[in-house]
Amino acid sequence: MSKPLFFEPLKASRAFSLLKNDFGKGLGHAYMIVSPDDDAVDEFFTLVAAAVYCETHEPCLGCAECRKILNGNNGDVFHLNEKRDKIKVEDLQNFLSGVNVKPIGERKLYFIHRADLMNAQSQNKLLKTFEEPPADVTIFLGVSNEAGMLETVKSRARTVYLDTFDAQTIYNTLLTLGIDPATCSVASACSEGQLGKAYRIAQSPDYAELYRSAIKLLKMLNRSGDVAALDSAVFMQKDVGAFLDVLSVILRDMLVAKEDSSLVLQKHIATDIEALTGNFSRHALADILLAVNEARRKLSLNVNAVATVDSLLFTILEERHKWQS
Numbered sequence: 502m503s504k505p506l507f508f509e510p511l512k513a514s515r516a517f518s519l520l521k522n523d524f525g526k527g528l529g530h531a532y533m534i535v536s537p538d539d540d541a542v543d544e545f546f547t548l549v550a551a552a553v554y555c556e557t558h559e560p561c562l563g564c565a566e567c568r569k570i571l572n573g574n575n576g577d578v579f580h581l582n583e584k585r586d587k588i589k590v591e592d593l594q595n596f597l598s599g600v601n602v603k604p605i606g607e608r609k610l611y612f613i614h615r616a617d618l619m620n621a622q623s624q625n626k627l628l629k630t631f632e633e634p635p636a637d638v639t640i641f642l643g644v645s646n647e648a649g650m651l652e653t654v655k656s657r658a659r660t661v662y663l664d665t666f667d668a669q670t671i672y673n674t675l676l677t678l679g680i681d682p683a684t685c686s687v688a689s690a691c692s693e694g695q696l697g698k699a700y701r702i703a704q705s706p707d708y709a710e711l712y713r714s715a716i717k718l719l720k721m722l723n724r725s726g727d728v729a730a731l732d733s734a735v736f737m738q739k740d741v742g743a744f745l746d747v748l749s750v751i752l753r754d755m756l757v758a759k760e761d762s763s764l765v766l767q768k769h770i771a772t773d774i775e776a777l778t779g780n781f782s783r784h785a786l787a788d789i790l791l792a793v794n795e796a797r798r799k800l801s802l803n804v805n806a807v808a809t810v811d812s813l814l815f816t817i818l819e820e821r822h823k824w825q826s
């Protein structure tokens with residue numbers, strides 16, 4: 502494995518400083534690292550493991566101990582479910598079978614990726630270990646959705662929420678990965694503070710197209726007769742959810758532009774944003790933004806996509822005219 506992509510921001514995160522504090526006092530038996538950003542949680546695990554064994558505890562990523570972690574060669578470090586799939590009870594049983602065996606060094610670390618994908622039976626199995634924890638073992642649970650964890654498991658682990666990162670930090674991180682500034686700007690704005698999501702967006706060539714389509718939609722939506730055509734334009738997008746993400750980022754910038762156009766985040770489309778902003782009142786933009794968020798929520802719940810987008814477009818139209826009159 503090469504150096505983690507998000508090493509710097511994760512090392513500077515509040516979550517990591519909480520754990521680092523515990524390294525000094527002695528690590529606890531169980532931690533639950535909570536974040537919807539699975540990629541960042543995976544890298545956070547690497548960072549934590551390296552910090553535990555690194556000669557400097559920083560970690561440095563250069564010493565022999567750090568390299569062992571990066572190469573997966575530390576015999577005291579165990580991972581389960583790196584593919585982020587369902588975890589069967591026998592998988593967990595195998596994983597924990599050696600938990601009472603003494604470590605080669607001073608401590609063993611067990612990492613369970615997407616522990617919230619464990620069913621109740623597996624979680625109860627885990628609970629047995631939590632109830633009689635071996636002194637030299639720490640178990641880390643990566644959790645995307647806290648609701649997926651049993652209260653009994655949660656209560657025995659220390660919960661650490663992985664930070665959401667500000668757009669500037671994400672922008673800078675992507676820039677150091679050699680990504681061009683315009684893409685960094687798009688990806689950081691659509692990332693919801695998630696490093697992994699930002700990186701995936703930056704790797705996807707479709708986002709520039711999503712911006713063009715969203716701007717076009719806001720420009721062309723003038724009367725109810727436009728809705729059907731624009732509706733199908735939305736569904737030409739590969740990922741309607743991503744399209745709505747982009748739309749909401751543009752709307753947020755239009756709201757900002759109402760106050761001060763120099764604060765617009767999306768510099769690469771600042772001219773478009775300024776031109777569009779005159780067509781909508783501040784109230785209309787705020788209402789439309791709410792409607793977009795509501796549509797994103799509905800799509801995530803698998804509510805009929807065509808009806809959802811249709812109703813969103815009518816809302817945009819209505820708001821635009823209501824506040825103009």
Ligand SMILES: [Zn+2]
Binds near residue numbers: 557560
């Ligand atoms: Zn090191």
